[in-house]
Amino acid sequence: MNKSIGVFDSGVGGLTVLNNLINQFPNEAFLYVGDTKYCPYGTKTKKEIENRVEAIVSFFEKEDVKAIVIACNTATANSYHIKSKIPIIRIIEPTAKKALEISHKYNNYNHHIGVLATNYTIDSLAYNKFLKDEMIGVRCSPFVEIVEKGEKGTEESYNVVKEILNPIVGKVDTIILGCTHFGLLLPEIKNVLPNVTIIDSSDCVSEVLKEYLDNNIIIKNNDINNINNIEIICTGNPEEIQMDWFKHKYQGIKHVEIEK
Numbered sequence: 130m131n132k133s134i135g136v137f138d139s140g141v142g143g144l145t146v147l148n149n150l151i152n153q154f155p156n157e158a159f160l161y162v163g164d165t166k167y168c169p170y171g172t173k174t175k176k177e178i179e180n181r182v183e184a185i186v187s188f189f190e191k192e193d194v195k196a197i198v199i200a201c202n203t204a205t206a207n208s209y210h211i212k213s214k215i216p217i218i219r220i221i222e223p224t225a226k227k228a229l230e231i232s233h234k235y236n237n238y239n240h241h242i243g244v245l246a247t248n249y250t251i252d253s254l255a256y257n258k259f260l261k262d263e264m265i266g267v268r269c270s271p272f273v274e275i276v277e278k279g280e281k282g283t284e285e286s287y288n289v290v291k292e293i294l295n296p297i298v299g300k301v302d303t304i305i306l307g308c309t310h311f312g313l314l315l316p317e318i319k320n321v322l323p324n325v326t327i328i329d330s331s332d333c334v335s336e337v338l339k340e341y342l343d344n345n346i347i348i349k350n351n352d353i354n355n356i357n358n359i360e361i362i363c364t365g366n367p368e369e370i371q372m373d374w375f376k377h378k379y380q381g382i383k384h385v386e387i388e389k
Contacts, residue, residue, distance in 0.1 A: 133158040133358070134338070135194035135215075137185050140168035140277050141372050142310030143200030144361075146220075146331040150198070151359065151377050153335045154342075158358035160194060162387070165365030169273045170203040171247025171308070178207040178249070184389045186213055196341060198334060202307045203247050206255035216341055223333040224305055225259035231326055232263070232303040243297050243325070245269045245318070246307030256307065265301055269293055269308065276310040279371030281317070290317035301325055313374065 134154075136147050140163050147161050162185055164170075170178050182204050189197050190213060198218045199205045205219040228242050244256045244266045251266040271293065275286050303326045306312055312329050319327075359379040363370060367382040 131158065132193060132195035133160040133360070134196050134198065135160050135162070135189035135192065136198045136200050137162040137164065137189075137204070138201040138309055139164050139170040139181075139204065140273070140310065141165075141370055142273065142276060142308060142313070144372055144375050145309050145312040145329075146198065146200035146334060147359075148375060148377065149331040149335050150338065153339065159360070160189070160192060161359075161361045162188065162385075163361070163363040163365075163370065164387070165277075165363045165370065167364065168277060169247065169270060170201065171249045171270045171273060173249070175207060175249075175253075178203060179210070180389055182208045183211060184387050186211055186215075186217070187389070188385075188387045190215060196338065198338060200309050200331070200334065202250045202255070202309070202330065203253075206250055206253040218334060218338050218341065220309075220330045220334050221255050221307075222259060223337045224307070224328060224330040225256055227333045228303050228305050228328045229260065229263070231328060241265055241301045241303075243267060243301035243304040243322075244307045245272070245294070245304055245311055247273060250307055256305070265297055267293065267297060269311065272314055273308065273310045276313050277371070279373075281313050286314065287317050287320060290314060291321050294318065294321040298322065303328060306330060 134157055167181050196216050199208055202221055205221045232242055242260055242263050244264055248268040248270045251268050271289055280286055305328045361379050362383045362385045364387050367384050
């Protein structure tokens, strides 16, 4: 089966998930959508986010992908109403379950799990469903803007991350990067929280995708590396995308209008 796997996020953060998926599935073709025209999702209304998720899922259906990975926590929290003929792999549940497993098995501090996510994801209580009273949520929407502007690794990025995360220092033994953008701020986060276990949602979602591909016998196991089958599109201006850290070869960045 030569169909692509669709992956989408509000911006470039989901490329961290794509990067991991390419490493895990080097023979698969991928179609990535960065909804940069509407980024960030985390400060939008529930209806606005639902409209964007519906539009992009519909786009993937027209492209006839074989699976859809929602590489965005905020979008995931607003996707459960969608019924699609194509399986949708969501990022929140596997990430929460992995964090609970790690916190209970390896950490002996207090079993409190810090969830770093956009304001909307925290307020939606999407992670509370799985983590319950073990969760400490932190609203981190400013992190998204730092990444989208290509300002990671700057004095400003360190200051912003420190200001937002200082309140949970010493209160958690595990943290979830509850937004795909945040993996690009790992040095800043580790600077404030050096002794916690970090759960990256991109690792967790690849496990779920593998299970689906294996169970349906549609994983590609040949030795041909599809380096020319990684397509990246965006709904905003391609020239504004900051992804110099992305090391895989791809076909370039193409602009596509995706509307309901």
